[in-house]
Amino acid sequence: MACAICHVRREQRFCPALHNRICAACCGAEREVSIDCPSDCGYLRQARRNEPGREITEKDRAALFPAIEISEQFIAERLEFITGLASVISESAGSNSGLRDPDIFAALSDLATTYQHLAGSGLHYEPANANPVRQSLTAALRREITAFEQAESKHLGYTSLRNSDTLRAIVFLLRLSHSRSSGRPRSRAFLDFLRETVAQNPQAAATAEASGRLVIP
Structure with missing residues (x-):
């Protein structure tokens, strides 16, 4: 039987996204591109384990706010806040099945x-964004930031969270999203990372930073 995508090569594996059989070449080329791969696909998981680390191009570097410095001390001090933002991103996928890594990156970039x-x-500026998926995530993150500030004010009598702190926390997650995503248009690698690691173990994010994977050359 021929591959359901190219109709040339012989099929070799079942694709749960297409509910059909495809060849290995098409699986590799179209994974998270034209194929909306489910997170539990065995071939997708294997590919993620074997893929080399994502390189940072000049264009990527410019989009990662390279002038913003993020220290291990900052991450340790603001871990609760960072974890709260990460949890919002993870939970947003539950209410919006169309959320993908590029949407997360764009929403974090706009917020940063x-x-x-x-x-x-001190001026308020919001980049124009007509994408409803990204608008929804941005709004959810804003609500989390406001809720954190209000909770801190109620507990301490004031909020110690400055705009520069919020900026660094957002940029940290932005860089982490770039590091953990495949970069493909339908990638959910970063989202799956949040679900499987950060939400259960907040220290994982700090460990990723400390290991140097998020250093911007």
Whole structure:
């Protein structure tokens, strides 16, 4: 039987996304590109284990806010806040099945831009975004930031979270999303990482930073 995608090569494996059989070449080429792979696909999981680390191009570097410095001390001090934001991202996938890594990256990037302006000039600026999936995630993250500030104010009588702190926390997650995603348009690698690791073990994020994987050359 021929592959359901190319109709040329012989089929070799069952694709749970297409509910059909495809060849290994098409599986590798179209994985998370034209094929919306489920997170529990064995071939997807195997590919993630075997893929080399994602390289940072000049374009990537510019998009990762390289001027923002994030220390291990900051991560340790703001781990609760960072974990709260990460949990919001993870939980957002439950209410929006269309959420993918590129959406997360875009939402975090927009939010980082907003807080970069707030921290620098005090002016409020929101990048235009017509994508409803990304708008929804951005709104959820904003609510979490506000809730954290209110809870801290109620407990301490004031909030110690500055706009520059929020900016660094967002940029940390932005860099982590780049590091953990395959970069393909339908990738859910970062989202799955949050679900499987960070939500249960917040120290995993700090460990990733400390290991140097998130250092921007």
